Amino acid sequence: MSTPDTQAAPDDAPAGAVPAGRTTPGASLAARLLARLPRWSRAVLLANLIGQIGIIVTGGAVRLTESGLGCSTWPECEPGQFTPAFHEATSLHPYIEFGNRTLTGVLGIIALAVFLVMISDTSRTRSYRLLGLVPGLGVIAQAVIGGVVVLLDLHPGWVSLHFGVSGALVALSLYLLHRSGESDGPPRVVVPAPARLLAWALAALTAVVVVLGVLTTGAGPHSGDAEVGYRLALDPAAMSRAHAVAVWAFLLVLAAYLVVLQRAGDGPAGDLARARRAAWLLVAITLAQGAIGYVQYFTGLPILLVGLHMLGAALLIAGTTRVFLTTRVR
Incomplete structure (x- = not known):
């Protein structure tokens, strides 16, 4: 099986596309850095898969410790501030919920990295490169669903949907990692x-x-x-x-x-x-x-x-x- 790094530019790649990892002599620094990004694709996609599994674990911790309303509002944790307020009566619940939200932010950064490493790989087909949008769209969807869960006081239907979307994102993340090791035939x-x-x-x-x-x-x-x-x-x-x-x-x-x-x-x-x-x-x-x-x-x-x-x-x-x-x- 040919690998993405060795195959020729696919038919539906942009005209004049330069194979991943190669640049023209007069390329700018930004262009050279962008051309190097595909080399990190498997590491970034693996991090995305681990993060999607991790968010299920931290979401489970929120649910199991009954910390779903540890932050009273969304997207802020408390009215007027994004972090939990510490005082003598503070429990662990706000910090558990805030930790889960923080991991969502980390997943957002990883999703951006996934998009960059995939969209910059001009040796792959356009359809493959556009798959890099999936993690980012998933993170946005989960953030919105999480906000609805909080605003509806942990409605069980929305909580179940929250987990279901996470499960789908795990499957899609595994698919992206697997596809990165395949050619485009x-x-x-x-x-x-x-x-x-x-x-x-x-x-x-x-x-x-x-x-x-x-x-x-x-x-x-x-x-x-x-x-x-x-x-x-x-x-x-x-x-x-x-x-x-x-x-x-x-x-x-x-x-x-x-x-x-x-x-x-x-x-x-x-x-x-x-x-x-x-x-x-x-x-x-x-x-x-x-x-x-x-x-x-x-x-x-x-x-x-x-x-x-x-x-x-x-x-x-x-x-x-x-x-x-x-x-x-x-």
Whole structure:
């Protein structure tokens, strides 16, 4: 597979485009610096993926510590100031909420870096370069949703949407990181047809598992509000069972996917081996996530385990996205 740094300028690149990392003799300092940016693309895209997973963890900390209204307004923390006000009666809640907002600002800076490194890579197609807008648009959307969450006193529907968008951004961030290592030719499927169908089923089941997990949390004692323990009018036990059934269905489909891959011969350039490694990593993530889920259920939902379960949800999304992407190459 050719890499972005070695391939020729694509057909839909601007006329006269200079390959990434190269400049004309008379180029200005700004132009030379801009040409060097694509060299940092994988590091920047990896930082973006880690940040998107991290915001789920810090958002979970806000919810689990009931700090959602630690800052009383938005975009300021308190009327007239953006940072928490320290006084004798100050609790940790404002600082936890403010820390989560600060990470959103860091993600905004990373999103800008993602845009710069991708848009400046003139060796890639225009469609690929425009994908650099996605993290920035996601950060803006999340900031707006977060503000609505605060202004509506932690409405459970908006809180759930907040997490759902974060999950989608994790998948998109993994996609950007994966695409940065590919060329811009059309995708070619490298797994048997049944495996491709099972990969689609895994993607759909991941969405079901995550949505049921969000509803289970919203129906339980960690819905995020100190005054109202159960914000969704749902039976927590019934939701937990439905969530568990979806996870078991996910595991069965994943097992079938692995069986199909193991029975297939080795493809060119180790493409099937790459797909198998991604699948086995997803198995490890799923088993760990399932173990945490059962332990937290039978031990009264301790905050630490619930937080780890939210981290596991982000890793599950990333792992499934990776499995899906390794079913084809460019």
